Amino acid sequence: MASVEMENRATVSRTTCGWRRPELDRDAVRRYWRDVHSPAIARRAGVHWYRHSPFDAVDAQLFAPITGIERAAPANEQLMWQSDVAYLDEDAVAAFVASPDDPAVTALLLADIELIVDRSTTYRSVGDNARTWVDTTDGIPTGPVRHPTYGLFLRARSAEPAFRSALGDLARRWADRPGVRRLRLSLFDAPDPEAERRAGYPIRTHPVDQQYQAWIELVLDDRDVARALPVAGLAEHVSTLHAYPVPAVYTFVHDGRPTLIGLRGYPAQQAIAELGADHARDERLLEWMYGPAARRGQPAEVQRWAGQR
Numbered sequence: 001m002a003s004v005e006m007e008n009r010a011t012v013s014r015t016t017c018g019w020r021r022p023e024l025d026r027d028a029v030r031r032y033w034r035d036v037h038s039p040a041i042a043r044r045a046g047v048h049w050y051r052h053s054p055f056d057a058v059d060a061q062l063f064a065p066i067t068g069i070e071r072a073a074p075a076n077e078q079l080m081w082q083s084d085v086a087y088l089d090e091d092a093v094a095a096f097v098a099s100p101d102d103p104a105v106t107a108l109l110l111a112d113i114e115l116i117v118d119r120s121t122t123y124r125s126v127g128d129n130a131r132t133w134v135d136t137t138d139g140i141p142t143g144p145v146r147h148p149t150y151g152l153f154l155r156a157r158s159a160e161p162a163f164r165s166a167l168g169d170l171a172r173r174w175a176d177r178p179g180v181r182r183l184r185l186s187l188f189d190a191p192d193p194e195a196e197r198r199a200g201y202p203i204r205t206h207p208v209d210q211q212y213q214a215w216i217e218l219v220l221d222d223r224d225v226a227r228a229l230p231v232a233g234l235a236e237h238v239s240t241l242h243a244y245p246v247p248a249v250y251t252f253v254h255d256g257r258p259t260l261i262g263l264r265g266y267p268a269q270q271a272i273a274e275l276g277a278d279h280a281r282d283e284r285l286l287e288w289m290y291g292p293a294a295r296r297g298q299p300a301e302v303q304r305w306a307g308q309r
Contacts, residue, residue: 007132009048014124015124016122016123020118038250048092058072071243120204123212124188125189141251142261142266144247147221150246153212157236166237167187182217183217186216187214
């Protein structure tokens with residue numbers, strides 16, 4: 001449960017999700033985001049942990065029938081990825097926004113959004129509105145998942161206080177169920193495009209009717225576990241539940257420190273693992289190659305490959 005304690009030290013998270021420009025190849029975009037964009041973001045200051053996940057098409061049959069909740073989604077409105085960045089506090093967020101200290105370099109980083117993104121929204125969660133309830137997965141996820149993993153995105157039917165209370169109760173009940181390996185609930189503040197604009201981000205925010213109010217990260221022993229999870233009364237508070245299968249989870253920063261893929265990239269991690277090149281993971285070599293970025297934060301498993309869910 002050490003990961004639960006580490007994750008819950010964060011008091012601010014920013015979750016960005018959306019879809020690519022339609023003329024771009026899906027797999028090319030996934031590789032670029034994983035192997036080019038994310039290692040660059042991993043070097044920015046202030047990050048407590050940073051994970052990126054591609055999404056497959058919505059699984060409308062994951063749960064038992066739930067009358068009154070929309071579970072299907074038009075193909076052209078389905079999310080294709082999620083980037084989740086957590087910070088210890090607001091000072092860390094400010095450090096992130098100010099990094100790199102050269103605005104011209106920041107502009108080069110953010111040019112990736114212009115290159116790839118057709119539409120995306122950044123959701124912010126603060127305090128206990130982002131909480132990991134349980135995690136018995138093994139290691140730091142840095143590749144294809146070992147167990148069925150889903151991103152559940154929800155839209156509210158009831159007023160915000162009732163909606164948030166209902167999802168907190170749901171998370172508590174689900175976290176105690178057999179077969180639930182990991183559950184993290186994020187209750188979103190309303191998106192603030194102007195704040196993103198002030199931070200230098202190109203604005204691609206979804207229309208209000210396409211936005212979500214919460215996200216649950218769910219890892220199960222097997223897919224059938226989902227059909228046994230209690231959902232009674234959920235339709236009173238939730239109008240939409242889109243379950244996105246997650247084929248891979250890439251952790252680029254863990255406990256304040258870039259992982260091996262955050263420093264060297266995922267293809268390098270694969271090559272190192274295939275040949276058993278343990279010396280290529282040595283912290284002394286990584287510090288020589290990457291300097292302060294490799295030493296930043298608290299000790300973490302930067303040398304360990306796999307750790308998939």
